[in-house]
Amino acid sequence: MITRILACFKHTEPGLPNSRLLNEKTFYPALLDDLRACKSEVIIECPFITSRRIAKLMRVFRELRQRGVKITINTRDPREHDGYLRSEATPAVAALQSLGVQVLYTDGHHRKLVILDSKILYEGSLNVLSQNYSCEIMRRIESGELAAQMIDFTRLNTFCR
Secondary structure (H helix, E strand, O other): OHHHHHHHOEEOOOOOOEEEEEEOOOHHHHHHHHHHHOOOEEEEEOOOOOHHHHHHHHHHHHHHHHOOOEEEEEEOOHHHOOHHHHHHHHHHHHHHHHOOOEEEEOOOOOOOEEEEOOOEEEEEOOOOOOOOOOOOEEEEEEOHHHHHHHHHHOOOHHHHO
16 A cells, blocks of 8 residues: 555645655656756666676667766766675676766766656655665756755766766
């Protein structure tokens, strides 16, 4: 019952941005819809990357790059990971870079964000590029102002503008 409530909760109070809470089951369909509609820029911050998750997103990333959409991913350097995560992150990053995706490394990184066309912001606990079996939450917010605030706050404006 809680899962259904989180999956469907939509915030509509006057004066506040349009937002929706998503769980690990409802997040990816919403993200894929938003990615397909993206026109200019995708920014994803995620500390962990796995080949399995990248394989599921690669088709839409390829389509975006073919349309000239800039994709920037900020993550941890694979050398910060041990064992399995390192062996997963290294080829996944190489595959992204082969598409022309800009991959940035931030030491100690742990943010989970997606910003699309400077107007849609996802923020929460879900590791977008590695999520597998976990109970997570993301909030989707339609707000150019809040997306710009996050880009400035995280200093991604240095790399993405």
